[in-house]
Amino acid sequence: MFPPQPYSVSIGEDTPIGSTITVVTATDSDRDPDNTRFYYSLKGNTVMNLTVEVSDNGLPPRSSRVSIQIQLYDRDSFIPKFKKDVFKMRDARNTTTVVIDVEDSNDHDPMFTETSYRVEMSESTPVGGLVIQIHAEDEDAGNNGSVFYTLLGNPDKFTIDPINGTITTTQTLDYDLMRTSYKLRVRASDRGTPFSRKSECFVFVTISNMNDNAPMFDESDCEILINIHIPEDTAVGTSVTKVQAFDRDHGFNGKLWFTITDGNSDSCFSIDTENGAVSVVKPLDRERTSSYNLTVSISDLGSPSKTSSARIFISVTDINDNAPYFGQTHYAFRLRENVRVGFVIQQNIWATDHDVGRNANITYSLSSAMGGEKFSINKTTGFIKVIEGLDRESTSEYRLTVTATDGGKIPLSSSALVLIDVTDVNDNPPRFHQSIFRIKVTEDLPVGTVVFRLQSSDPDSPENSVVRYSLTAGVSNRAHAGEPKFNVDPRTGYIRISAGLDYRLKTRYNITARARDSNYRVATCYIEVEVVPVNRNLNAPYFDLPEVKFDVLENAAIGVTVGIATAVDEDITQPENSSGYSIVDGTGLGIFNIDENTGWFTL
Structure with a gap:
């Protein structure tokens, strides 16, 4: 018979085949050896493959050791159905129950739901933002099936929740300044004993670009001022400066578009919309516009677009292109x-x-x-x-x-x-063209006859050269008194006979004439009037030759005799047949003299 208490035994699911699970013992009070031979059998061996071995040494044993051999199956195939396997053993008279409790062993690795994970996230994801949640399962039970997660390689930009597998960011990610993709190595570990089982997978994180950067200048995101000086004769087509700008974004978000939005009042400048080169497109003229204050707008092609601006102060320097x-x-x-x-x-x-x-x-x-x-x-x-x-x-x-x-x-x-x-000022006196004039008049000329005309010149202007003529002496028969024989028109200078002449009373008059301007400047000349008797001088003197030619050295001394001019008068008596000589005209007037009696020419 079996002991009254059932057998209870625990085995691990990884117990090897052939392992002894437990020993059941039965006793028999019979004395007959044949009645004490035991036979054991199993009942209810539906889940495990169990065998029973009986040890018999020929003696009626008091006890037997029963060895149960178990063929091990994968516990997962039956554990969901049975918490415990119960087996009944009996002899002819009795049965006993062996309760076998199959205990879990850590024989399964955690398994990820996917072999690798791929996720795309925006660079604008805030710190602590969710990247992805991964999951691994472990078919073991208890601690053997309890999974926790770790990131390998200590990535400084990501962290993982060890319990739920949620991966989040630890800092702001920048597509333009940092990496655009990350490869995370994730380990799932269980808490089994005597050792933990592990598995790993990769999470591929791709950062998507956002238009989160405005165009910048020289590493500065504030407005800049460019000062340049260019001469006004800068040729059309010349590039005068270039706006250096960049955008940390990529693709269209980082592609820049340059435009001049203000200050180009006379359209003398243009800007290359792609590279920011500013060029002269119309002739400059400093005298028209001496400076330009251009506002350049730089926009990226992102959506929505971000814009920055720069100011370019262009001073047009002078060139000498204008005459006084x-x-x-x-x-x-x-x-x-x-x-x-x-x-x-x-x-x-x-x-x-x-x-x-x-x-x-x-x-x-x-x-x-x-x-x-x-x-x-x-x-x-x-x-x-x-x-x-x-x-x-x-x-x-x-x-x-x-x-x-x-x-x-x-x-x-x-x-x-x-x-x-x-x-003009009246600074010149009148002048006669010569100081002595000699004239001859017949004694029978009537009163009023013009015998001579006084002519003077005054280089002053007409208003200062108005001359009045007068005769101051020698116009009468007597030295200081007497009836004047001649008078002069003060304006015209005509000298007329004012009283009858008589050769027998006076044959020659020496008249003094004056010309006076408005400033009382006076010029004086002398007129020698010879009275010729009537009916005595019947023939005029004449020269044998119509022209006489003399030669004189240019360095001849003053007073040298040049030649003689001889005239013939056919009157018979004196003085009618006597000739008097004078120079009255010609180019030598004033250079040569002639003796009035002899006709000799001298310098």
Whole structure:
């Protein structure tokens, strides 16, 4: 018989085949050896393959050791159905129950639900944001099936919840400054004994680019100012500067578009929309626009677009492209001829130049083909000064050329005409063209006959050269009194016979004539009037030859005799047949003299 208590035994699921699970013992009170031989059998061997071995040494044993051999199956195939396997053993008279409790062993690795995981996340994911949740299962029970997670390689940008497998970020990820993809190695471990079982998988994280960066300049995200200087003769098409900008984003988010949004009032500049090069597209003119303050907008092509701006201050520097110019083409002044030397005309000849700086520094110079030596000009102010005495009678007008020259490297200049009109002062007396005049009149000329005309010249202006004539002496038969035989028209200078002449009373008159201008300047000449008797002088003298030629050395001394002119008078008596000689005309007038009696020519 079996003991009254059932057998209870625990075995591990990894117990090897053939292992002894437990020993059951039965006793028999019979004395007969044949009645004490035991036979054991199993009942209820439906789950495990169990065998029973009986040990018999020929003696009626009091006890037997029963060995149960178990063929091990994978416990997973039956554990869900049975917590315990119960087997019944009996003999002819009795049975006993062996309760076998199959205990779990850590014989399974944790298994991930996928061999690898792939996930795409935005770079704008905040710190602590979810990346992915992974899961592994372990078919073991208890601690053997309890799984926890770890990230291998100590990634500093990610962490994993050891319990639920949630992977989150530990810092902000930047597609443009950091890596764009990550390969995470995840380990799932159980808590089994005597050792933990593990498995691993990879999580591939791809960072998606967001337009989270605005265009920047020189590592700065603030507005910049570019200062440049360019000459105004910069050729059309010349690139004058380049806006250096970049965007940390990639793709269209980082592609930049440049535009000029302000300050290009006369459209002289353009910008390359792709590379930011600023070029001249229309001729510049500093005198029109001396500076430009351009606003350049730089936008990326992301959606929505982000924009930054830069300011470009362009100073257009001067070149000498403008000549000085005068406000007038000509200037006119009047000066009295007696103006003092050193007198400054109080009106400047002013020129302007649209250029600046050295190119606008103007110096003045004076030139004239006639009379320019009489004047000078202040090279800085343009004031004209008299430096020599003026004489209207020699030059009544000066035409001066004033030149204004700028200070450019290649100077430019322009000119203006200055007309200076010299006004007259009565500084010249009248002049007769010779001091002595000799005339002959017949004694029978009637009263009122014009016998001579006084003619004088005055180089002064007409208003200052009005002359009045008078006869002051020698007009009567007596030295100091008597009836005047001649008078003169004070305006015209005609000398007329004012009383009858008589050869027998007086044969010669020496008249003194005067010419006086309005300033009481006087010129004097002498007129020798010879009275010729009537009916006595019947023949005029004449020369044998119509032309007489003499030669004289150019260095001949004054007074040298040149030749003689001889006239013939066919009157018979004296003095009618006597000839008197005088030079009345010709190119030698005033150079040669002739003896009135002999006809000899002298220098």
